Amino acid sequence: MFAVTILGNNSALPTLERHPTAQIVTCNDQLILLDCGEGTQLQFARYKIRRSRLRYIFISHLHGDHYFGLIGLLNSLSLLGRQNPLTVFGPPELETIIQLQLQCSGTILQFKLQFVPLTDDKQGVILEDKDLTVSFFPVQHRIPCYGFVFEMQKRKRKIIPDQAKAYEIPAAYFSHLQAGADYQRKDGLLVKNDWVTLPPPKGKKYVYFADTAFSESLIPYANDADLVYHETTYLGDLAERAAERFHSTTVQAATLALKAGALRLIVGHFSSKYTDLTPFETECREVFPNADVAMEGTSYII
Numbered sequence: 001m002f003a004v005t006i007l008g009n010n011s012a013l014p015t016l017e018r019h020p021t022a023q024i025v026t027c028n029d030q031l032i033l034l035d036c037g038e039g040t041q042l043q044f045a046r047y048k049i050r051r052s053r054l055r056y057i058f059i060s061h062l063h064g065d066h067y068f069g070l071i072g073l074l075n076s077l078s079l080l081g082r083q084n085p086l087t088v089f090g091p092p093e094l095e096t097i098i099q100l101q102l103q104c105s106g107t108i109l110q111f112k113l114q115f116v117p118l119t120d121d122k123q124g125v126i127l128e129d130k131d132l133t134v135s136f137f138p139v140q141h142r143i144p145c146y147g148f149v150f151e152m153q154k155r156k157r158k159i160i161p162d163q164a165k166a167y168e169i170p171a172a173y174f175s176h177l178q179a180g181a182d183y184q185r186k187d188g189l190l191v192k193n194d195w196v197t198l199p200p201p202k203g204k205k206y207v208y209f210a211d212t213a214f215s216e217s218l219i220p221y222a223n224d225a226d227l228v229y230h231e232t233t234y235l236g237d238l239a240e241r242a243a244e245r246f247h248s249t250t251v252q253a254a255t256l257a258l259k260a261g262a263l264r265l266i267v268g269h270f271s272s273k274y275t276d277l278t279p280f281e282t283e284c285r286e287v288f289p290n291a292d293v294a295m296e297g298t299s300y301i302i
């Protein structure tokens, strides 16, 4: 299972209909929270997402609409009796902010909170866990801001059933074949692993662009992605305002997905001045047909 669920698709202001940025990446039995705007923990409750399965939190940058929900969530996890460790990745100042808030309120978390700072000089792989690899890269925003690449590897080799049968390998041994082992037959023949298996199928890739101005230099990060999330704070006619504020338009997000050879695009971080989101979809699809508006409560399989 590899999917992303949208908890917030708005920018800047929380409204009753749309929430600031937050997403859940589900990787098998683990949940990863990607940004944590105000009200994120209420969105967990609304969409019945189990907080206990949360393992990692990634914060792209320190504009409030991407992290004002974090201290409330951490506090609630502690009140709910969480004991499993939790790791937060984010700009270095975030650790100071969290510690100051905990200290001022005399709060002692009941679980171990690990913090991993993200800085420009360390870009690249930041997490390797079971089936998942996460890397990060700087995007172009008013303050330091990072995008993330989530790659879920298939580590098991693929068994060729006819070949395995021809060499009379018992089904009970298949898990060893999938892990790459050879098979020693009783008659002395050593069946080499690559006679009866194929390499693991290609992994899946999700790329999250956080808040950014459009830049050709960012395209390679989305190369051959199965799913790309890109912000579209504005419609296509406001390209100038988008550039001034280090945000992107529909046309720009769709152009990036097209040039990167991505399979699918979802867009979000809409300016609160828009009530109807239909034009976002229409404008993106004119450039890149497989595009959707990221809807809160919707899960997109990667």
Ligand SMILES: [Zn+2]
Pocket: 061, 063, 141, 211
């Ligand atoms: Zn921002």
